[in-house]
Amino acid sequence: MTGLEIFDELTKTKQHKMEDNVFAFSSEDVKKPLTHRQKQRVHKRVKKLTNLREKKQLARAKKEKATSSVIEPPKDDLDSNTSDEDKTTAFTDQNNTWLKPVVKSRDNRKKSLKSDGRERKIKVDANGEKVESYKVTKLNDVLSNEDLSDEADSSDAPPGDEFGSAGSDSGLDTDASGGEDELPIEKAAKKLKKQHTEDMKLAEEEMQMNITDQEVFAFPSTEAKQEPLGLNEVQQRIKDVVMVLSDFKRLREQNRPRSEYIELLRDDLCTYYSYNQFLMDRLMELFPVSELLEFLEASEVQRPLTIRANSLKTRRRDLAQALINRGVNLDPVGKWTKVGLVIYSSTVPVGATPEYLAGHYIIQGASSLLPVMALAPQENERILDMCAAPGGKASHIAAVMKNTGVLFANDANQERIKAVVGNFHRLGVVNSIICSYDGRKFPTVS
Numbered sequence: 001m002t003g004l005e006i007f008d009e010l011t012k013t014k015q016h017k018m019e020d021n022v023f024a025f026s027s028e029d030v031k032k033p034l035t036h037r038q039k040q041r042v043h044k045r046v047k048k049l050t051n052l053r054e055k056k057q058l059a060r061a062k063k064e065k066a067t068s069s070v071i072e073p074p075k076d077d078l079d080s081n082t083s084d085e086d087k088t089t090a091f092t093d094q095n096n097t098w099l100k101p102v103v104k105s106r107d108n109r110k111k112s113l114k115s116d117g118r119e120r121k122i123k124v125d126a127n128g129e130k131v132e133s134y135k136v137t138k139l140n141d142v143l144s145n146e147d148l149s150d151e152a153d154s155s156d157a158p159p160g161d162e163f164g165s166a167g168s169d170s171g172l173d174t175d176a177s178g179g180e181d182e183l184p185i186e187k188a189a190k191k192l193k194k195q196h197t198e199d200m201k202l203a204e205e206e207m208q209m210n211i212t213d214q215e216v217f218a219f220p221s222t223e224a225k226q227e228p229l230g231l232n233e234v235q236q237r238i239k240d241v242v243m244v245l246s247d248f249k250r251l252r253e254q255n256r257p258r259s260e261y262i263e264l265l266r267d268d269l270c271t272y273y274s275y276n277q278f279l280m281d282r283l284m285e286l287f288p289v290s291e292l293l294e295f296l297e298a299s300e301v302q303r304p305l306t307i308r309a310n311s312l313k314t315r316r317r318d319l320a321q322a323l324i325n326r327g328v329n330l331d332p333v334g335k336w337t338k339v340g341l342v343i344y345s346s347t348v349p350v351g352a353t354p355e356y357l358a359g360h361y362i363i364q365g366a367s368s369l370l371p372v373m374a375l376a377p378q379e380n381e382r383i384l385d386m387c388a389a390p391g392g393k394a395s396h397i398a399a400v401m402k403n404t405g406v407l408f409a410n411d412a413n414q415e416r417i418k419a420v421v422g423n424f425h426r427l428g429v430v431n432s433i434i435c436s437y438d439g440r441k442f443p444t445v446s
Helices: 003-024 036-070 075-081 139-156 169-180 184-213 222-226 231-246 258-273 277-286 289-300 316-325 366-375 392-401 417-427
Strands: 102-104 110-113 118-124 130-136 305-309 328-332 340-346 361-363 382-385 406-410 432-435
Touching (some): 231 258, 231 289, 258 289, 316 328, 316 340, 366 392, 382 392, 392 406
Parallel strands (some): 382 406
Antiparallel strands (some): 102 110, 118 130, 305 340, 305 361
Protein backbone atom coordinates (compact mmCIF):
# COMPACT_ATOMS: atom_id res chain seq x y z
CA MET A 1 0.00 0.00 0.00
CA THR A 2 1.20 3.39 -0.79
CA GLY A 3 1.72 6.08 1.80
CA LEU A 4 -1.37 7.97 0.63
CA GLU A 5 -3.60 4.95 1.07
CA ILE A 6 -2.20 4.31 4.59
CA PHE A 7 -2.90 7.96 5.53
CA ASP A 8 -6.48 7.69 4.28
CA GLU A 9 -7.06 4.50 6.26
CA LEU A 10 -5.69 6.06 9.45
CA THR A 11 -7.88 9.13 8.95
CA LYS A 12 -11.03 7.02 8.54
CA THR A 13 -10.19 4.96 11.66
CA LYS A 14 -9.63 8.08 13.71
CA GLN A 15 -12.83 9.67 12.48
CA HIS A 16 -14.77 6.47 13.28
CA LYS A 17 -13.37 6.42 16.85
CA MET A 18 -14.32 10.05 17.31
CA GLU A 19 -17.89 9.30 16.25
CA ASP A 20 -17.98 6.36 18.68
CA ASN A 21 -16.73 8.59 21.47
CA VAL A 22 -19.35 11.23 20.70
CA PHE A 23 -22.07 8.60 20.77
CA ALA A 24 -20.69 7.05 23.94
CA PHE A 25 -20.47 10.35 25.77
CA SER A 26 -23.79 11.87 24.80
CA SER A 27 -25.41 14.38 27.13
CA GLU A 28 -27.94 11.79 28.17
CA ASP A 29 -25.47 9.09 29.30
CA VAL A 30 -22.71 11.17 30.92
CA LYS A 31 -22.50 10.57 34.65
CA LYS A 32 -21.60 13.82 36.42
CA PRO A 33 -20.85 13.30 40.10
CA LEU A 34 -22.84 15.36 42.60
CA THR A 35 -21.24 17.19 45.48
CA HIS A 36 -21.96 16.16 49.03
CA ARG A 37 -24.07 19.27 49.61
CA GLN A 38 -26.15 18.62 46.50
CA LYS A 39 -26.71 15.01 47.54
CA GLN A 40 -27.93 16.15 50.97
CA ARG A 41 -30.38 18.58 49.40
CA VAL A 42 -31.67 15.96 46.99
CA HIS A 43 -32.10 13.44 49.82
CA LYS A 44 -33.97 16.02 51.88
CA ARG A 45 -36.32 16.96 49.06
CA VAL A 46 -36.96 13.37 48.07
CA LYS A 47 -37.68 12.40 51.68
CA LYS A 48 -40.05 15.33 52.07
CA LEU A 49 -41.82 14.43 48.84
CA THR A 50 -42.16 10.81 49.92
CA ASN A 51 -43.63 11.81 53.27
CA LEU A 52 -46.18 14.04 51.57
CA ARG A 53 -47.20 11.20 49.26
CA GLU A 54 -47.60 8.80 52.16
CA LYS A 55 -49.71 11.21 54.17
CA LYS A 56 -51.88 11.95 51.16
CA GLN A 57 -52.48 8.28 50.51
CA LEU A 58 -53.26 7.61 54.16
CA ALA A 59 -55.73 10.49 54.26
CA ARG A 60 -57.46 9.29 51.11
CA ALA A 61 -57.61 5.77 52.51
CA LYS A 62 -59.21 7.10 55.70
CA LYS A 63 -61.70 9.07 53.68
CA GLU A 64 -62.61 6.05 51.52
CA LYS A 65 -62.93 3.93 54.62
CA ALA A 66 -65.22 6.49 56.24
CA THR A 67 -67.33 6.74 53.07
CA SER A 68 -67.60 2.97 52.77
CA SER A 69 -68.61 2.68 56.42
CA VAL A 70 -71.43 5.18 55.92
CA ILE A 71 -72.76 3.61 52.72
CA GLU A 72 -71.75 -0.04 52.55
CA PRO A 73 -73.18 -2.05 49.66
CA PRO A 74 -74.01 -5.75 50.05
CA LYS A 75 -71.03 -8.07 50.08
CA ASP A 76 -72.51 -10.31 47.39
CA ASP A 77 -72.58 -7.43 44.92
CA LEU A 78 -68.99 -6.57 45.65
CA ASP A 79 -67.86 -10.15 45.10
CA SER A 80 -69.83 -10.53 41.90
CA ASN A 81 -69.06 -7.18 40.24
CA THR A 82 -65.48 -6.54 41.27
CA SER A 83 -62.30 -8.50 40.91
CA ASP A 84 -59.17 -8.61 42.98
CA GLU A 85 -57.27 -6.55 40.43
CA ASP A 86 -59.76 -3.66 40.64
CA LYS A 87 -59.45 -3.34 44.43
CA THR A 88 -57.16 -0.45 45.41
CA THR A 89 -54.95 -0.77 48.42
CA ALA A 90 -53.39 2.03 50.37
CA PHE A 91 -49.69 2.47 51.01
CA THR A 92 -48.46 -0.21 53.43
CA ASP A 93 -45.17 -1.62 54.56
CA GLN A 94 -45.57 -4.61 52.24
CA ASN A 95 -45.32 -2.62 49.02
CA ASN A 96 -42.61 -0.36 50.45
CA THR A 97 -40.01 -2.55 48.75
CA TRP A 98 -41.14 -1.78 45.21
CA LEU A 99 -42.67 1.71 45.64
CA LYS A 100 -40.34 4.48 44.47
CA PRO A 101 -40.73 8.26 44.81
CA VAL A 102 -42.24 9.74 41.68
CA VAL A 103 -41.83 13.30 40.44
CA LYS A 104 -44.16 14.76 37.83
CA SER A 105 -42.49 16.69 35.08
CA ARG A 106 -43.94 19.62 33.12
CA ASP A 107 -45.41 17.29 30.49
CA ASN A 108 -47.07 15.18 33.28
CA ARG A 109 -44.74 12.23 32.68
CA LYS A 110 -43.74 10.30 35.78
CA LYS A 111 -40.06 9.99 36.58
CA SER A 112 -38.61 7.80 39.29
CA LEU A 113 -35.54 8.95 41.15
CA LYS A 114 -32.74 6.98 42.65
CA SER A 115 -31.54 7.74 46.12
CA ASP A 116 -28.71 9.90 44.75
CA GLY A 117 -31.11 12.08 42.76
CA ARG A 118 -30.45 10.61 39.31
CA GLU A 119 -33.33 10.07 36.94
CA ARG A 120 -33.88 6.47 35.89
CA LYS A 121 -34.83 5.59 32.32
CA ILE A 122 -35.76 2.11 31.07
CA LYS A 123 -34.78 1.30 27.48
CA VAL A 124 -35.39 -1.80 25.47
CA ASP A 125 -32.44 -3.09 23.44
CA ALA A 126 -32.50 -5.07 20.19
CA ASN A 127 -32.88 -8.39 22.05
CA GLY A 128 -35.96 -7.16 23.93
CA GLU A 129 -34.22 -6.86 27.28
CA LYS A 130 -34.78 -3.85 29.54
CA VAL A 131 -31.71 -1.71 30.11
CA GLU A 132 -31.68 1.02 32.78
CA SER A 133 -29.87 4.25 32.04
CA TYR A 134 -29.41 7.17 34.38
CA LYS A 135 -29.42 10.93 33.83
CA VAL A 136 -28.16 13.39 36.38
CA THR A 137 -30.79 16.00 37.15
CA LYS A 138 -30.05 19.43 38.47
CA LEU A 139 -31.22 20.55 41.87
CA ASN A 140 -33.34 23.35 40.39
CA ASP A 141 -35.15 20.80 38.21
CA VAL A 142 -35.97 18.68 41.24
CA LEU A 143 -37.28 21.71 43.11
CA SER A 144 -39.35 22.94 40.15
CA ASN A 145 -40.79 19.45 39.63
CA GLU A 146 -41.65 19.22 43.32
CA ASP A 147 -43.40 22.61 43.24
CA LEU A 148 -45.39 21.60 40.19
CA SER A 149 -46.39 18.31 41.80
CA ASP A 150 -47.48 20.11 44.98
CA GLU A 151 -49.58 22.55 42.96
CA ALA A 152 -51.19 19.70 41.04
CA ASP A 153 -51.93 17.80 44.24
CA SER A 154 -53.47 20.85 45.90
CA SER A 155 -55.61 21.61 42.86
CA ASP A 156 -56.76 18.00 42.54
CA ALA A 157 -57.50 17.59 46.24
CA PRO A 158 -61.21 17.79 46.99
CA PRO A 159 -62.52 20.14 49.69
CA GLY A 160 -62.31 18.73 53.16
CA ASP A 161 -59.19 16.58 52.61
CA GLU A 162 -55.93 16.86 54.43
CA PHE A 163 -54.82 19.98 52.52
CA GLY A 164 -58.13 21.80 52.93
CA SER A 165 -58.75 21.13 56.62
CA ALA A 166 -57.00 23.26 59.23
CA GLY A 167 -56.80 20.50 61.80
CA SER A 168 -55.04 17.82 59.72
CA ASP A 169 -51.44 16.81 60.20
CA SER A 170 -50.35 17.66 56.67
CA GLY A 171 -51.69 21.19 57.01
CA LEU A 172 -49.62 21.67 60.12
CA ASP A 173 -46.55 20.37 58.34
CA THR A 174 -47.00 22.77 55.46
CA ASP A 175 -47.42 25.66 57.88
CA ALA A 176 -44.27 24.64 59.71
CA SER A 177 -42.33 24.37 56.47
CA GLY A 178 -43.62 27.79 55.44
CA GLY A 179 -42.58 29.23 58.81
CA GLU A 180 -39.01 28.02 58.31
CA ASP A 181 -38.69 30.28 55.26
CA GLU A 182 -39.93 33.41 57.12
CA LEU A 183 -37.56 36.11 58.27
CA PRO A 184 -37.08 36.72 62.02
CA ILE A 185 -38.77 40.14 61.76
CA GLU A 186 -41.81 38.52 60.15
CA LYS A 187 -42.06 35.97 62.95
CA ALA A 188 -41.74 38.74 65.54
CA ALA A 189 -44.45 40.79 63.81
CA LYS A 190 -46.83 37.84 63.81
CA LYS A 191 -46.10 37.18 67.47
CA LEU A 192 -46.73 40.81 68.40
CA LYS A 193 -49.97 40.88 66.40
CA LYS A 194 -51.19 37.74 68.13
CA GLN A 195 -50.28 39.13 71.55
CA HIS A 196 -52.05 42.43 70.76
CA THR A 197 -55.20 40.55 69.78
CA GLU A 198 -55.13 38.57 73.01
CA ASP A 199 -54.62 41.75 75.07
CA MET A 200 -57.55 43.47 73.37
CA LYS A 201 -59.73 40.45 74.03
CA LEU A 202 -58.77 40.36 77.71
CA ALA A 203 -59.37 44.10 78.06
CA GLU A 204 -62.82 43.76 76.52
CA GLU A 205 -63.68 40.90 78.86
CA GLU A 206 -62.45 42.85 81.87
CA MET A 207 -64.49 45.91 80.88
CA GLN A 208 -67.62 43.81 80.48
CA MET A 209 -66.93 42.21 83.85
CA ASN A 210 -66.55 45.61 85.50
CA ILE A 211 -69.79 46.84 83.96
CA THR A 212 -71.59 43.72 85.14
CA ASP A 213 -70.15 43.79 88.65
CA GLN A 214 -70.55 47.53 89.15
CA GLU A 215 -72.29 48.26 92.41
CA VAL A 216 -75.14 50.76 92.61
CA PHE A 217 -74.45 53.80 94.80
CA ALA A 218 -76.09 53.46 98.21
CA PHE A 219 -77.42 56.76 99.53
CA PRO A 220 -75.91 57.45 102.98
CA SER A 221 -78.12 57.75 106.01
CA THR A 222 -78.47 60.87 108.14
CA GLU A 223 -75.95 59.57 110.67
CA ALA A 224 -73.47 58.69 107.91
CA LYS A 225 -73.69 62.23 106.51
CA GLN A 226 -72.61 63.69 109.85
CA GLU A 227 -69.55 61.49 110.10
CA PRO A 228 -66.29 63.17 108.95
CA LEU A 229 -64.76 61.80 105.76
CA GLY A 230 -61.39 62.17 104.11
CA LEU A 231 -60.92 64.09 100.87
CA ASN A 232 -60.48 60.87 98.86
CA GLU A 233 -63.74 59.47 100.18
CA VAL A 234 -65.55 62.75 99.49
CA GLN A 235 -64.17 62.82 95.93
CA GLN A 236 -65.33 59.24 95.33
CA ARG A 237 -68.81 60.04 96.64
CA ILE A 238 -68.97 63.08 94.33
CA LYS A 239 -68.21 60.82 91.36
CA ASP A 240 -70.84 58.30 92.45
CA VAL A 241 -73.53 60.96 92.82
CA VAL A 242 -72.67 62.45 89.42
CA MET A 243 -72.96 58.98 87.88
CA VAL A 244 -76.40 58.49 89.46
CA LEU A 245 -77.59 61.90 88.27
CA SER A 246 -76.40 61.13 84.72
CA ASP A 247 -78.80 58.13 84.56
CA PHE A 248 -81.21 58.91 87.35
CA LYS A 249 -84.10 56.64 86.34
CA ARG A 250 -81.99 53.49 86.28
CA LEU A 251 -79.47 54.10 89.10
CA ARG A 252 -81.46 55.93 91.75
CA GLU A 253 -82.88 54.26 94.84
CA GLN A 254 -86.59 53.68 94.92
CA ASN A 255 -88.66 56.51 96.43
CA ARG A 256 -85.53 58.69 96.62
CA PRO A 257 -86.11 62.18 95.05
CA ARG A 258 -83.56 63.98 92.92
CA SER A 259 -83.38 66.91 95.33
CA GLU A 260 -81.70 64.76 97.99
CA TYR A 261 -78.92 63.76 95.57
CA ILE A 262 -78.47 67.42 94.58
CA GLU A 263 -78.23 68.48 98.22
CA LEU A 264 -75.69 65.74 98.97
CA LEU A 265 -73.63 66.76 95.94
CA ARG A 266 -73.68 70.44 96.98
CA ASP A 267 -72.46 69.65 100.49
CA ASP A 268 -69.65 67.44 99.19
CA LEU A 269 -68.57 70.07 96.65
CA CYS A 270 -68.47 72.75 99.32
CA THR A 271 -66.34 70.49 101.49
CA TYR A 272 -63.95 69.43 98.73
CA TYR A 273 -63.45 72.82 96.98
CA SER A 274 -63.94 75.09 100.06
CA TYR A 275 -66.90 77.06 98.67
CA ASN A 276 -69.85 78.39 100.69
CA GLN A 277 -73.34 77.06 100.01
CA PHE A 278 -74.64 80.32 98.54
CA LEU A 279 -71.94 80.50 95.85
CA MET A 280 -72.21 76.78 95.11
CA ASP A 281 -75.99 77.13 94.62
CA ARG A 282 -75.42 79.92 92.11
CA LEU A 283 -72.83 77.86 90.23
CA MET A 284 -75.12 74.81 90.15
CA GLU A 285 -77.82 77.02 88.63
CA LEU A 286 -75.43 78.26 85.95
CA PHE A 287 -73.76 75.00 84.89
CA PRO A 288 -74.91 71.42 84.33
CA VAL A 289 -73.39 68.85 86.67
CA SER A 290 -70.71 67.64 84.24
CA GLU A 291 -69.65 71.19 83.28
CA LEU A 292 -69.73 72.27 86.91
CA LEU A 293 -67.01 69.80 87.82
CA GLU A 294 -64.86 70.97 84.90
CA PHE A 295 -65.33 74.61 85.97
CA LEU A 296 -64.37 73.87 89.56
CA GLU A 297 -61.29 71.90 88.48
CA ALA A 298 -60.21 74.68 86.13
CA SER A 299 -60.63 77.23 88.93
CA GLU A 300 -58.16 75.26 91.03
CA VAL A 301 -55.44 75.52 88.38
CA GLN A 302 -53.17 78.56 88.61
CA ARG A 303 -53.93 80.94 85.76
CA PRO A 304 -51.12 81.85 83.35
CA LEU A 305 -49.33 85.17 83.60
CA THR A 306 -50.50 87.62 80.91
CA ILE A 307 -49.38 91.11 79.95
CA ARG A 308 -50.85 93.83 77.76
CA ALA A 309 -48.67 95.71 75.30
CA ASN A 310 -49.05 99.50 75.62
CA SER A 311 -49.92 100.71 72.15
CA LEU A 312 -49.04 104.31 73.17
CA LYS A 313 -45.32 103.42 73.25
CA THR A 314 -44.72 100.17 71.32
CA ARG A 315 -46.19 97.41 69.19
CA ARG A 316 -46.85 93.88 70.39
CA ARG A 317 -44.45 92.36 67.83
CA ASP A 318 -41.53 94.55 68.89
CA LEU A 319 -42.26 93.95 72.57
CA ALA A 320 -42.40 90.18 72.09
CA GLN A 321 -39.06 90.18 70.26
CA ALA A 322 -37.41 92.23 72.99
CA LEU A 323 -38.69 89.96 75.76
CA ILE A 324 -37.68 86.79 73.86
CA ASN A 325 -34.15 88.18 73.61
CA ARG A 326 -34.16 88.49 77.41
CA GLY A 327 -35.11 84.81 77.88
CA VAL A 328 -38.90 85.06 78.20
CA ASN A 329 -41.00 82.24 76.71
CA LEU A 330 -44.28 83.74 75.51
CA ASP A 331 -47.06 83.51 72.93
CA PRO A 332 -50.02 85.65 71.86
CA VAL A 333 -53.06 85.19 74.08
CA GLY A 334 -55.28 84.46 71.10
CA LYS A 335 -56.67 85.77 67.86
CA TRP A 336 -59.37 87.74 69.65
CA THR A 337 -56.91 90.34 70.98
CA LYS A 338 -54.04 92.27 69.38
CA VAL A 339 -52.30 93.44 72.55
CA GLY A 340 -52.28 90.40 74.88
CA LEU A 341 -49.31 88.10 75.52
CA VAL A 342 -49.16 84.99 77.73
CA ILE A 343 -45.86 84.19 79.49
CA TYR A 344 -45.01 80.54 80.18
CA SER A 345 -41.58 80.96 81.75
CA SER A 346 -38.99 83.66 82.22
CA THR A 347 -35.36 83.85 83.30
CA VAL A 348 -35.78 87.47 84.46
CA PRO A 349 -38.42 89.12 86.71
CA VAL A 350 -41.29 90.13 84.45
CA GLY A 351 -42.11 93.15 86.65
CA ALA A 352 -38.55 94.53 86.63
CA THR A 353 -37.40 94.47 83.02
CA PRO A 354 -36.32 97.69 81.27
CA GLU A 355 -39.37 97.38 79.00
CA TYR A 356 -41.67 97.26 82.04
CA LEU A 357 -40.03 100.27 83.66
CA ALA A 358 -40.24 102.15 80.36
CA GLY A 359 -44.01 101.54 80.24
CA HIS A 360 -44.07 99.24 77.21
CA TYR A 361 -46.41 96.79 78.94
CA ILE A 362 -48.44 96.21 82.09
CA ILE A 363 -49.18 92.97 83.92
CA GLN A 364 -52.89 92.44 83.38
CA GLY A 365 -55.24 89.45 83.27
CA ALA A 366 -56.63 88.36 79.91
CA SER A 367 -60.20 88.52 81.22
CA SER A 368 -59.83 92.25 82.04
CA LEU A 369 -59.28 92.95 78.33
CA LEU A 370 -62.85 91.96 77.52
CA PRO A 371 -64.72 94.87 79.22
CA VAL A 372 -62.73 97.43 77.26
CA MET A 373 -63.35 95.55 74.01
CA ALA A 374 -67.07 95.45 74.82
CA LEU A 375 -67.10 99.20 75.60
CA ALA A 376 -65.30 100.00 72.31
CA PRO A 377 -64.22 103.55 73.24
CA GLN A 378 -63.71 106.07 70.46
CA GLU A 379 -61.44 109.05 70.17
CA ASN A 380 -62.43 112.40 71.77
CA GLU A 381 -65.02 110.75 74.06
CA ARG A 382 -65.64 111.40 77.79
CA ILE A 383 -65.47 108.18 79.78
CA LEU A 384 -65.79 107.54 83.52
CA ASP A 385 -64.13 104.57 85.21
CA MET A 386 -65.81 104.43 88.63
CA CYS A 387 -63.40 101.80 90.11
CA ALA A 388 -60.18 102.48 88.23
CA ALA A 389 -57.54 101.13 90.65
CA PRO A 390 -54.93 99.89 89.91
CA GLY A 391 -55.40 101.37 86.44
CA GLY A 392 -55.22 98.40 84.05
CA LYS A 393 -58.57 98.86 82.27
CA ALA A 394 -58.38 102.68 82.56
CA SER A 395 -54.97 102.78 80.84
CA HIS A 396 -56.30 100.38 78.19
CA ILE A 397 -59.18 102.82 77.51
CA ALA A 398 -56.72 105.69 77.21
CA ALA A 399 -54.57 103.69 74.76
CA VAL A 400 -57.61 102.87 72.58
CA MET A 401 -58.61 106.58 72.62
CA LYS A 402 -54.97 107.45 71.68
CA ASN A 403 -54.75 109.97 74.55
CA THR A 404 -57.64 112.01 73.17
CA GLY A 405 -60.85 113.07 74.90
CA VAL A 406 -61.20 112.94 78.70
CA LEU A 407 -60.89 109.90 80.96
CA PHE A 408 -62.12 110.17 84.56
CA ALA A 409 -60.31 107.58 86.68
CA ASN A 410 -62.11 107.39 90.04
CA ASP A 411 -61.72 105.06 93.02
CA ALA A 412 -63.24 105.39 96.49
CA ASN A 413 -60.08 104.02 98.18
CA GLN A 414 -57.49 106.77 98.41
CA GLU A 415 -54.68 104.29 99.13
CA ARG A 416 -55.34 102.37 95.93
CA ILE A 417 -55.58 105.54 93.88
CA LYS A 418 -51.80 105.94 94.32
CA ALA A 419 -51.27 102.85 92.10
CA VAL A 420 -53.35 104.52 89.38
CA VAL A 421 -51.13 107.61 89.48
CA GLY A 422 -47.94 105.54 89.24
CA ASN A 423 -49.15 103.38 86.35
CA PHE A 424 -50.46 106.36 84.36
CA HIS A 425 -47.10 108.14 84.68
CA ARG A 426 -45.19 105.00 83.61
CA LEU A 427 -47.52 104.18 80.69
CA GLY A 428 -47.69 107.75 79.39
CA VAL A 429 -51.44 108.42 79.88
CA VAL A 430 -52.05 112.21 79.70
CA ASN A 431 -55.79 112.56 78.98
CA SER A 432 -57.04 111.49 82.44
CA ILE A 433 -58.41 113.10 85.54
CA ILE A 434 -57.71 111.06 88.69
CA CYS A 435 -60.11 111.49 91.59
CA SER A 436 -61.42 109.73 94.67
CA TYR A 437 -65.15 110.08 95.27
CA ASP A 438 -68.00 107.94 96.40
CA GLY A 439 -69.79 106.74 93.31
CA ARG A 440 -73.18 107.70 94.73
CA LYS A 441 -72.09 111.33 95.17
CA PHE A 442 -70.23 111.64 91.88
CA PRO A 443 -73.17 113.21 89.94
CA THR A 444 -73.13 116.15 92.41
CA VAL A 445 -69.44 116.87 91.76
CA SER A 446 -69.06 120.04 89.70
